[in-house]
Amino acid sequence: MKKLLVGLIVVVALAFGGYKLVAVLSYGGISYYTKVTTGGEQITEKSDQGRSYTDYRYRLTGYDKTGHSRLLDFNANKARPLKRGAYLKLVYNANKGVTSWQAVDPGLVPEPALSRLN
Secondary structure (H helix, E strand, C coil), X not given: CHXXXXXXXXXXXXXXXXXXXXXXXXXXXXXXXXXXCCCCEEEEEECCCCCEEEEEEEEEEEECCCCCEEEEEEEXXXXXXXXXXXXXXXXEECCCEEEEEEEECHHHCCXXXXXXXX
């Protein structure tokens, strides 16, 4: 009886928004969309081998496919800043933060997120 009750609770939890919990617990995450509005903060660090490299750190508000917002911190891992006005799709994991990002065409941004970005 106890196993049946636990199983029922899990099914109900997944049916009512548990997809976000599953996404967060896995190595994947939830997709957020943002628009680059700053030049980022230039940072210079040293690799384990002692070589200096330049990177850019960003702190931007992103929106999921339903329009809910989250403040996202990530590094561009590029020697130059990201292009202002560019749209990005970022994958956010609650345990790891932003795990990946890529530039996307504005037409691929879900309408609830796009309306909040413009």
